[in-house]
Amino acid sequence: xxxxxxxxxxxxxxxxxxxxxxxxxxxxxxxxxxxxxxxxxxxxxxxxxxxxxxxxxxxxxxxxxxxxxxxxxxxxxxxxxxxxxxxxxxxxxxxxxxxxxxxxxxxxxxxxxxxxxxxxxxxxxxxxxxxxxxxxxxxxxxxxxxxxxxxxxxxxxxxxxxxxxxxxxxxxxxxxxxxxxxxxxxxxxxxxxxxxxxxxxxxxxxxxxxxxxxxxxxxxxxxxxxxxxxxxxxxxxxxxxxxxxxxxxxxxxxxxxxxxxxxxxxxxxxxxxxxxxxxxxxxxxxxxxxxxxxxxxxxxxxxxxxxxxxxxxxxxxxxxxxxxxx
Amino acid sequence: xxxxxxxxxxxxxxxxxxxxxxxxxxxxxxxxxxxxxxxxxxxxxxxxxxxxxxxxxxxxxxxxxxxxxxxxxxxxxxxxxxxxxxxxxxxxxxxxxxxxxxxxxxxxxxxxxxxxxxxxxxxxxxxxxxxxxxxxxxxxxxxxxxxxxxxxxxxxxxxxxxxxxxxxxxxxxxxxxxxxxxxxxxxxxxxxxxxxxxxxxxxxxxxxxxxxxxxxxxxxxxxxxxxxxxxxxxxxxxxxxxxxxxxxxxxxxxxxxxxxxxxxxxxxxxxxxxxxxxxxxxxxxxxxxxxxxxxxxxxxxxxxxxxxxxxxxxxxxxxxxxxxxxxxxxxxxxxxxxxxxxxxxxxxxxxxxxxxxxxxxxxxxxxxxxxxxxxxxxxxxxxxxxxxxxxxxxxxxxxxxxxxxxxxxxxxxxxxxxxxxxxxxxxxxxxxxxxxxxxxxxxxxxxxxxxxxxxxxxxxxxxxxxxxxxxxxxxxxxxxxxxxxxxxxxxxxxxxxxxx
Numbered sequence: 073x074x075x076x077x078x079x080x081x082x083x084x085x086x087x088x089x090x091x092x093x094x095x096x097x098x099x100x101x102x103x104x105x106x107x108x109x110x111x112x113x114x115x116x117x118x119x120x121x122x123x124x125x126x127x128x129x130x131x132x133x134x135x136x137x138x139x140x141x142x143x144x145x146x147x148x149x150x151x152x153x154x155x156x157x158x159x160x161x162x163x164x165x166x167x168x169x170x171x172x173x174x175x176x177x178x179x180x181x182x183x184x185x186x187x188x189x190x191x192x193x194x195x196x197x198x199x200x201x202x203x204x205x206x207x208x209x210x211x212x213x214x215x216x217x218x219x220x221x222x223x224x225x226x227x228x229x230x231x232x233x234x235x236x237x238x239x240x241x242x243x244x245x246x247x248x249x250x251x252x253x254x255x256x257x258x259x260x261x262x263x264x265x266x267x268x269x270x271x272x273x274x275x276x277x278x279x280x281x282x283x284x285x286x287x288x289x290x291x292x293x294x295x296x297x298x299x300x301x302x303x304x305x306x307x308x309x310x311x312x313x314x315x316x317x318x319x320x321x322x323x324x325x326x327x328x329x330x331x332x333x334x335x336x337x338x339x340x341x342x343x344x345x346x347x348x349x350x351x352x353x354x355x356x357x358x359x360x361x362x363x364x365x366x367x368x369x370x371x372x373x374x375x376x377x378x379x380x381x382x383x384x385x386x387x388x389x390x391x392x393x394x395x396x397x398x
Numbered sequence: 399x400x401x402x403x404x405x406x407x408x409x410x411x412x413x414x415x416x417x418x419x420x421x422x423x424x425x426x427x428x429x430x431x432x433x434x435x436x437x438x439x440x441x442x443x444x445x446x447x448x449x450x451x452x453x454x455x456x457x458x459x460x461x462x463x464x465x466x467x468x469x470x471x472x473x474x475x476x477x478x479x480x481x482x483x484x485x486x487x488x489x490x491x492x493x494x495x496x497x498x499x500x501x502x503x504x505x506x507x508x509x510x511x512x513x514x515x516x517x518x519x520x521x522x523x524x525x526x527x528x529x530x531x532x533x534x535x536x537x538x539x540x541x542x543x544x545x546x547x548x549x550x551x552x553x554x555x556x557x558x559x560x561x562x563x564x565x566x567x568x569x570x571x572x573x574x575x576x577x578x579x580x581x582x583x584x585x586x587x588x589x590x591x592x593x594x595x596x597x598x599x600x601x602x603x604x605x606x607x608x609x610x611x612x613x614x615x616x617x618x619x620x621x622x623x624x625x626x627x628x629x630x631x632x633x634x635x636x637x638x639x640x641x642x643x644x645x646x647x648x649x650x651x652x653x654x655x656x657x658x659x660x661x662x663x664x665x666x667x668x669x670x671x672x673x674x675x676x677x678x679x680x681x682x683x684x685x686x687x688x689x690x691x692x693x694x695x696x697x698x699x700x701x702x703x704x705x706x707x708x709x710x711x712x713x714x715x716x717x718x719x720x721x722x723x724x725x726x727x728x729x730x731x732x733x734x735x736x737x738x739x740x741x742x743x744x745x746x747x748x749x750x751x752x753x754x755x756x757x758x759x760x761x762x763x764x765x766x767x768x769x770x771x772x773x774x775x776x777x778x779x780x781x782x783x784x785x786x787x788x789x790x791x792x793x794x795x796x797x798x799x800x801x802x803x804x805x806x807x808x809x810x811x812x813x814x815x816x817x818x819x820x821x822x823x824x825x826x827x828x829x830x831x832x833x834x835x836x837x838x839x840x841x842x843x844x845x846x847x848x849x850x851x852x853x854x855x856x857x858x859x860x861x862x863x864x865x866x867x868x869x870x871x872x873x874x875x876x877x878x879x880x881x882x883x884x885x886x887x888x889x890x891x892x893x894x895x896x897x898x
Contacts, residue, residue: 104504111582115842115846149537171400209510233407239410
């Protein structure tokens with residue numbers, strides 16, 4: 073074979089006259105489930121083909137080229153593991169250091185009881201985020217959206233593990249408060265959690281793929297950010313808990329990355345006429361559930377009368393930063 | 399560091415089921431998506447993944463692996479190995495990349511499906527890690543395939559790595575039909591089982607065995623790449639093994655056995671066509687470690703017996719048919735691909751020089767009296783310069799299940815059969831009794847499928863000419879294949895083979 077001229081890159085990237093990034097080389101235009109008349113070559117009547125037709129192909133959210141979506145952070149698997157390995161080393165350091173300082177032992181009993189009520193049961197809520205993100209992985213009609221959702225799913229798994237870790241530590245130092253035992257019944261029954269539980273359950277069954285993204289990324293996750301990752305540790309700092317805020321700040325780093333791709337997604341979707349109304353309708357539907365979840369949770373925070381209003385305001389600020397009025 | 403042992407908190411991180419009340423449990427876990435077998439939550443709560451990993455350890459270990467793999471990629475950029483590598487070896491790379499890479503990406507969704515619709519908390523967590531693994535496999539291989547684009551050696555054939563499965567090429571149709579059936583169109587429980595059969599047994603074949611051939615060929619880049627990929631498999635391949643255990647304990651062994659039987663056969667056919675050709679015909683003779691049959695026996699059969707035998711499962715009912723096919727099936731597939739090289743995106747070597755034929759006869763006694771007879775005719779035509787006699791003029795009959803040509807044994811022991819089926823007024827063609835049996839297990843799944851020949855005959859492919867056919871399969875002069883050695887292999891035959 074004589075040596076011919078090479079190709080600069082994949083054909084779909086070659087049209088633009090610039091070098092592709094590694095992200096573009098490895099993340100773009102990879103799904104085949106979007107390319108043909110049906111989701112799969114199996115009969116159109118099988119449940120999975122019908123699911124995709126209903127919840128993806130026939131979604132009110134449409135675009136001529138979902139494949140053109142780009143993650144503004146251009147995360148790849150390789151950069152994700154480098155980044156998160158570094159972040160986990162940092163968190164290990166926090167845990168180790170605070171253990172040596174006797175942090176948990178010196179927490180006042182009333183604050184430890186608050187953690188048993190309002191912190192450790194969060195593993196269910198964060199796992200719901202993990203599951204809902206997994207749904208976006210499997211339905212998104214663009215490999216770039218799938219990838220964003222996969223890293224987001226993994227971030228959630230990360231924090232479920234850290235909450236489980238803290239639950240075990242707190243059980244060691246504050247036995248008798250139900251750490252490691254009562255979380256499920258608190259999640260299922262305590263009024264503080266019912267807003268988030270309802271929000272999580274409903275988000276898990278929002279099966280239209282576009283609605284799933286909007287519910288999860290525009291409403292659910294920001295509500296968790298404001299109530300759980302900001303207001304809870306703010307109360308904690310007034311009760312001698314410095315570790316919680318350091319951990320939640322680390323978690324907010326992951327959340328901020330989600331917010332960035334969410335913003336890019338909304339702007340991308342808006343390119344197509346008609347999507348603005350669809351997105352706005354979904355935000356209008358889900359925002360009140362998010363606010364209720366925030367209010368129910370923050371009402372239980374000790375000495376935090378402003379927490380609810382602040383968190384609702386800040387969640388709304390994120391949405392208005394995306395151009396939504398609800 | 400005074401950090402807790404993983405065992406102190408691991409169970410909590412997977413105890414994540416609760417009783418929903420704002421929606422129904424079966425809205426969160428619809429049976430078609432989660433579990434058509436109707437096992438209770440009490441069963442799923444027992445899910446206990448054998449390989450445990452924490453997020454913290456995962457990102458550290460995977461980062462280290464990637465550092466090693468990407469260092470090798472840097473070596474690839476600098477090396478001229480690929481400028482000089484044997485055509486047969488380049489063919490193996492192209493066929494592998496073009497068929498496999500985006501299947502890996504689709505598997506990220508398979509794993510995430512278990513991550514969303516699996517009813518066991520541990521299953522969902524392992525699915526999340528598995529999804530990341532598959533993204534890793536996709537992206538690492540895309541980086542390597544992309545390097546080849548710039549080297550100028552059939553770049554359009556390497557480009558198939560990114561878009562091949564997005565085309566209607568007959569090979570990609572076969573790949574999609576197979577993996578969509580196994581991985582993408584069933585509930586999480588069935589998906590887990592069928593995917594595990596694929597990963598525990600067959601991916602070993604393609605990856606580990608090919609790594610051995612690659613090392614022998616001096617392609618340390620490819621060898622290291624795919625060994626690194628395979629090191630992830632052991633963990634997420636286990637997801638379905640635990641599902642099998644749970645279901646068998648719950649008295650559902652027959653259902654598990656059937657899923658295993660279907661998955662094993664569909665994998666067998668796909669890997670025979672992909673890996674069988676690579677090992678017995680494309681790998682240069684002096685580099686061959688073992689024959690395809692030997693590798694199947696060492697890796698696939700042994701692994702299958704070990705893993706599934708441990709669970710109390712039987713070998714599939716068609717085992718004797720399978721053992722028989724091991725001796726001859728892929729030889730016919732190779733003939734088909736070589737005779738229609740312009741329908742694939744790689745350059746198939748013939749693999750039938752005198753020395754290669756001796757090897758084939760040694761590994762597969764009777765090869766010369768059977769497949770050798772076809773190659774006798776072909777070789778003679780090549781030597782006589784009758785090129786028009788060595789291209790097939792029509793497309794062979796295609797199996798409605800595997801989407802491979804229906805082949806058999808030619809020559810002195812002629813045995814070729816179309817295992818056809820008339821169902822609801824339509825005739826279906828199958829390459830084996832087992833493919834037909836799979837269809838009959840759930841006809842509704844398969845009956846509306848139109849294979850590439852159907853599309854030619856029903857007017858889907860336009861124009862209905864050879865050119866139209868090739869266009870439909872997304873091939874052109876830059877991407878379609880030709881004999882890897884430009885027929886020079888025939889010069890190894892003595893003069894008396896020629897007519898004049």
